[in-house]
Amino acid sequence: MQGKIYDCSDEQQRAEGIALATKAAKSGRLIVTPTDTVYGLGCDAFDNDAVASLLAAKHRGPDMPVPVLIGSWDTAKGLVQSFTDQMKLLTEAFWPGGLSIVVPQAPSLPWNLGDTRGTVMLRMPLHPIAIELLREVGPMAVSSANISGHAPATTAIAAKQQLGKAVAVYLDGGEAPIGEPSTIIDLSGPWPYLLREGALSAERISEVIGVDAQRLRTRPGQNLQQPNGNQPGVQ
Template sequence: MTRLLHVTGPDDPAILEAAAVLAMGGLVAFPTETVYGLGADGLNPEAVARIYAAKGRPATNPVILHVADAAAARELVSSWSAEAQGLAERFWPGPLTLVLPASNLVPSIVRAGGSTVALRCPAHPVALALIRATGRPLAAPSANRSQHLSPTLAQHVASSLGDAVDLILDAGPTAAGLESTILDLTGGRPRILRPGPIGPAELAVLVGPVDLWEGAVKAGEVQAAPGMAERHYAPRARLELVAPGAGLMEVSGLVAYVGLGSLPDLPETVRGILLPMDADAVAARLYALLHELDDAGFERIFMERPPENEAWLAVRDRLWRASAKEQP
């Protein structure tokens, strides 16, 4: 039976309980500023294997190691560049993951057999306290079944993973709502592998021009970082993207329409949901809304495509992958 403990802050005794579970090779779901993560001792291959089993995660998809600070990150890489140092000083703790050459300390299963490791220092006080109490880097992808919606509440974790997780630390809703930006520093020019709360323009101030990887890794191919598969972050309901203001003809079943800034005229049988024309607000609300619609039994969700500008980059990425056809 999974235990759920409410956490009031970084000094809560529940954090020491969670650290003890992790030290014994267990799984602990915990909040970050982005989404809830499913944590295990990142240097214990058997514990990390439990993450893959609990999520049904393909072995080709690496996991991010969460560290307490840049000093801890440097121990996990074979090369720590001036770029990495500058980015860590500016954005850590925060929603930025750096992909760097891995040291021999990093187990192969964490890297999905590749030569690089993804590292970040989360900004949530509970997450940082847990990492420090454990004294180890924590492998922690989102705490949900593979390809499905990421959790922004502890209840989402319990619904998705059930007894596969030993302990859930509940510190309320997460703030950012979307996963971290992943920046690859192993090539000739920094490259965003997954858009997130920190955009290309912010990164370019420190490291110069930044490339953006756009596409999808096919099933069975090794990913350089999480979030690169074609289908990801998907609700149980069928999600379809439509042109702004397109509206709907008559449709059958439980159907929702999510508009940005305004709603068109809709059939009486369709539930209209209005979100603001504000990228940060939509990012913070998106997964929670999709969870709510799933829980209410909606079968189809139509959502207006966001604008094409940089502010909406992460939201567009998540919606594109969430609306992709289900992989076998």
């Protein structure tokens, strides 16, 4: 049934829901899964038509590229140009968890996530349902389960209220534990830059990579004494 919610606190519904969500994602349809931060709207990252459907469901254009969720470190290594020291430090400290990392992608990946300019945003969520799904499907293009400009959903019901029958399967894992979007750090420039400060603070990241929190909040090319510029609408 299109758009059915599966209660993953029930063992039978969880097994059925994950199986159907896996099948749906592999056949180019959209699913909603719980994560540790907020609920995510997802599809197979390598299915360009499905990614286009995801953007359409969110009323969002390709100028706001879709992040990719992964279920293992080995998967990450296959998607990036190089696994740098900073990326290693950050992923060891905060994955699985609420940190998304923007890095140059591996060349010639057959996907179209939007206007990425040769980069990819990766995250490994700290949620058993999401991880199980990712290990069945592989890398998934996942954005917050809401219409662009609306509040991110922290429950499956809230996600369905916004996305309705655009989604094939909703996996209900209860209230999202963190309840706010991930922190996004861009490692593709001359120094690490926080695109969004969410689940993790600049101070916590600073402790791990040894870059001052003020510098992390300063866009490359911007004077350190100036306030941070406008944040992108990544959700």
